[in-house]
Structures are given as C-alpha cells and as structure tokens.
Amino acid sequence: MKLKQFLTVAGMTLALAMPFAAQANEGGVALKHAEVDASDHEQVRRGLTVFAEVCMGCHSAKYVTYKGLMDYPEIGLSREEVDELRGDKPLTAGMITDLSPEDATVSYGKVPPDLSLIVNARRGGANYVYSILTGFESDPDGKIPDGNYNEYFPGHRIAMPDPLGWLDHDEADTAELEQQAEDVAAFLTFIGDPHQNERHTIGKYVMIFLILLTIVLYLLKKEVWKDVKH
Amino acid sequence: MLEKMMKSKLFGWVDERTGAEAIIKSQLTEYQVPKNLNYMWNFGSLALLVLVLQILTGIFLAMYYKPSAALTYGGYTVAFDSVERIMRDVNFGWLIRYMHAVGASAFFVVVYMHIARGMYYGSFKGPRELLWIIGVVILLIMQGAAFFGYLLPWGQMSFWGATVITNLFGALPVIGGFLQEVLRGGFAVGDPTLNRFFSLHYLFPLLLAAIVGGHVHALHVVHSNNPSGLDVHEGKSTIPFHPYYTIKDAFGVGVFLLFYCYIVFFNPQMGGYFIEVDNYVPANNLQTPPHIAPVWYLTPWYTILRSFESKLLGVLAMGASLAILFVLPFLDKSKVRSARYRPVYRQMVFLFFITVIVLGYCGHSAPTPTLKLIGQLATTYYFAFFLLLPFVHKFEKTKPLPEEI
Secondary structure (H helix, E strand, C coil): CHHHHHHHHHHHHHHHHHHHHHCCCCCCCCCCCCCCCCCCHHHHHHHHHHHHHCHHHCCCEEEEEHHHHHHCCCCCCCHHHHHHHHCCCCCCCEECCCCCHHHHHHHHCCCCCCCCCHHHHCCCHHHHHHHHHCCECCCCCCCCCCCCEECCCCCCECCCCCCCCCCCCCHHHHHHHHHHHHHHHHHHHHHHCCCHHHHHHHHHHHHHHHHHHHHHHHHHHHHHHCCCCC | CHHHHHCCHHHHHHHHHHCHHHHHHHHHHCCEEECCCCHHHHHHHHHHHHHHHHHHHHHHHHCCCCCCCCECHHHCEHHHHHHHHHHHCCCCHHHHHHHHHHHHHHHHHHHHHHHHHHHHCCCCCCCCHHHHHHHHHHHHHHHHHHHHHHHCCCEHHHHHHHHHHHHHHHCCCCCHHHHHHHHHCCCCCCHHHHHHHHHHHHHHHHHHHHHHHHHHHHHHHHCCCCCCCCCCCCCCCEEEHHHHHHHHHHHHHHHHHHHHHHHHHHCCCHHHCCCCHHHHCECCCCCCCCCCCCCHHHHHHHHHHHCCCCHHHHHHHHHHHHHHHHHHHHHCCCCCCCHHHCHHHHHHHHHHHHHHHHHHHHHHCCCCHHHHHHHHHHHHHHHHHHHHHHHHHHHCCCCCCCCCC
16 A cells, blocks of 8 residues: 555656656757767777867866876876877876967867866767767858857857868768767766776675665564564 | 673673663663554654765765865866865765765655655654654755755856855845845855855754754654554554664665665766756856756755745745744644545645645746746645645544554
C-alpha cells in the first residue's frame, strides 16, 4: 500500500521532470551529436594536437598545466613532447595563448573565453562544441558576413572566425574536419573534469560494495525483526 | 555487542562519572518506539547522516577554498581558481567537492521527504507542535546555509543568484535598504559579500547541529508518531529503538548511499540541477545570464515570489509561505492525526505536494505567460491549503481508528 503510493508520487515527479530534459537545449536549434569518449587515449591525444595547433592561437586553457599533460594518464605526453609544446614557458604554467587580451579585443571585439571548462559551461556540452565548430554557414538572410554566421550559436552572430575552415570546405575533407571537431571536443570534455575517468572507475567498485553492504544490512534487518508481529 | 561493552570495567568507570548507562538505556535500548513505522520514517536519520557528511566534507573544502573575488587571469577570481584547484590538484578534492555539492541537494531531497511524511501522518499535531516548529527553524537555516554556500564558487549563477536574493530584502519598507547593504557588505554583491557569506556558511551548519540536537531531544520527550497516528508510547505495540530501528535505519542508509554515490560518481552535475551549467562561467557583473533561476530546492518559493506584479507583495508572500509553516499545528484542528483516516485532508495534502512540485517546475523554467498563470494558480492553492485547514474538521467524516496497531 505504502509502496504503491510512493511509486505513484515518484512516477508523477518523473513525469514532471521530463519537460526539463526536453528544454535542456534552449535556443531552438537541435545540436549535432558528437562521438566523444574522454577515456579514449587516442582521441584525447588527437584533440590535444588540434587544441594546441588551432584553438590555442586565441584561446587558453589556464587550468591545464604542461606538467598535467605529462601526469594525466589519459594524455601522458613525454617530457620531450611537452618541452616542444611549451617552448620557454615553465612546466607548471597553464596552457595560455600568446594572443594578448588587448590584441584580441582589437581583432575580434572581445577576449576569447578560456576553454578549460567550456564543455561544463555550455548546455549540450561536447555536442555544443562540435556543432559550433561544424556550424559555419552563409547567412540565409545575407545580413551577417561569412565566417561570423554560425547555425548553432545563440543569435547566430559569432565573433570567432571559422577555426577549422568549415565554410566552403571541399566535400572530400568533410570527414576529416568532423573528426578534428570531435577530437577537440573529446579533449575539452576531458580537461573540463580531468579526474572523470578515475571517478568512473572507482565508482564501479563503490557501487558493488554498496550493493553487497545493503543486501547484508537488509538480511540483518530481517533477522532482527523476525519476532515482531505486524 | 552493546550489552557486552556496557559490562566492561572501562564502561563502568566512564558510567560512574557521566551516567552513560542511563543515557544509553533511556535514549536507545529502552527508548520505546511504535513497531509499525514504515520506511517514510527513515528520512530523519538520513537527514542527520547528510548533515554530518556536509560538515565533514565542508571542513576539508575550507582548508583549500579561498574566499576572494580578486581577479586572476582570464576573468576568473581567486575563489573560482581555488575551487578548480580542489577539483584538479588536491588529492581526491574532486570527490570531496562533488560529495558536498551533491550532498546539498541530497539534504533537501531527504528533508522534503521528512517534512512530507510529517504532514501526511499528522506528526506536527499535538503534542508535537514544538518538535515541528524546531523542524521549520532547521529548514530555514538549511535554506540559508545552502544559499550562502552557492555563492562561494563565484560563478555566474552564484553571483546573480545572490544579487537577486539580496535585492529582495531591499524591497522591504524602511529597513530594506539598510538590510540589503548589511547583507552585501556594500552597495553591490562583491568581495565583502563573498567573505561574509563564507563566514555565515561556516556558522549556519554549526547552528544546525545544535538545533538538530534540540529536535531529537524534543522528539524523545514526546515520542515518535506512527502511520496510524494513535498514541503509542509503551506496551506490546512498541519496541526498543535499539536494535530494531538502528538496524532499519542502517538499511535505509545503505539504500540512500546507493543513490547518493551513483550521482556523486557518475552524474555529479545531475544535468545542471545539482551544479548549474552557468556556474562554470566565472562571475561577471557586466553580463547578466539570459535566465536566472535558483537551485531546484529553492524554486518553489521563487515561483511564489514571481507570481506577484509588485515586488514588495512577492517578497511578503514568499516570507509568508515559509512563515505559515510555523503555525500549521495550530491551523489543523482535527482530532485525528493520520491522513489514512482523514479522506478530505488526504486529498488536500496530496494536492499540496503536487502543488509544491509544480511551483518548483515553474520557478526553474524561463518565465512564459502560461507558466506564470500556472504558478499563480499553484501559489493560490499553496495558501488555500493552509487557510482551509481550520475548517476541514467541521465537515470531514473521519474513518474509524483502529483499537491498536
């Protein structure tokens, strides 16, 4: 009886929560789906390359240190690779772009956001990043100049010029550009929460332990209560 | 095991000096509890568990957290950086912080269930009025603590949430402006606000711990209610708290931890409900986020606030919606406690629970005219529920109560 009531209430709560999930992506346009796996060593490494060669021209990831690129097992660069990447910056420095905020403001009208937490900070996460990178089109209304029109950006007018060269790319390059966009989305997903893979691994053991513990406690409860008449 | 321990020489020594044996007997092994409590009665002990978890994780977080809004590279602040340092560089800092952030939401889930149980089974009715009132005080302090805590990461939602809520106090006549300035430590939310909120965020849980002690003490004086609502304090309808309810509570803890740890380890942001998406963006006082909403556990009251055109009326209504909880025991005049035997009240209280969920939904969503109307209707019923209560017993035909449980 009580259980039934509880289930009814729980069901109603869930039903009410459904529209929340549906409206998670505000702004109208449905995002493209990106195949992203932050525990895929290869993909995260490829993403780092795209990030270092393309994104870091303007964007920083200040919470990711060069030392971190060696220490995180998901990336695991060698000392030589890191030395090449960092130039004369200290090992403990964050990945900070050489573009100064002042120059960025002159060129693009604003300072490009730090990308350390971009996947956590945008609705849609990795899908959002992927969609933006592969969303440069010509404005159907012809108002926004090419390179500043993005199908997935709220309001469509984006300050970031098409970084992967998606607009007007050759048909033959589509797969490769999409791959680059997915890879960098995977890298950004990883650095958004660099302990996520460790967390998932530990979590599995925690859940197994708790299931066993709860079963034991339930049996113990039954044993203690067996003489109580209802 | 407990009995064996109590016979030891060491325990005897301690007992002579503290009266520990008498306490253990009166509060645990000989504290009589109705035998028919269902699993809805588990949420009290779970709330205590979460409070302890929050205090413990909070102490460790405070060792690394720095309450400063001083700017660092890239528009971030010392406070935001220190949170990210906990997440990335402190050993198992991510675990402690996710436990704390998820714990805040878990605390409210558990406490709202606890309150709903008290309302359904009439646990607030005499002689437990004061027990209920202490509980409402706990709820208010919890909401305060949660609100102060949400400012600390100094993200966009932290900043704008604090701006909106402290603004409310400014709407009060005469003292409003003064109160708002005292809360903010200045004319706008800024570094002084962050510092005093951190101080209060550390103070409030200590207050909670003390008042929870009072809540448990008050409970042990008047004893537990039970699903039938009958007065049962002794005899064959009761069983000692230990070992019966200690083991039942322990089983409840196991089930709770399954849910809690699943979220902590596999979905700590809970799709933006437990840690909001916008709070990963550093606070920026020049850029208002497109849609400001408090965290889910405060949204029902936020909807009540938004349901009024006049800001002052909204603030007063929101205050009233919480204050009216204090007088609930005196509004309900029925002699029967449990909703099981009160057909009218049962419908009313279920509708009330649904109303609170609807209010929460409206408060979380971006405002539209339809949602506003739904919110206003829900607000109306929220108050109607309390205002109708004094009259329900006059026409409600209660079902016959059982002789014993």
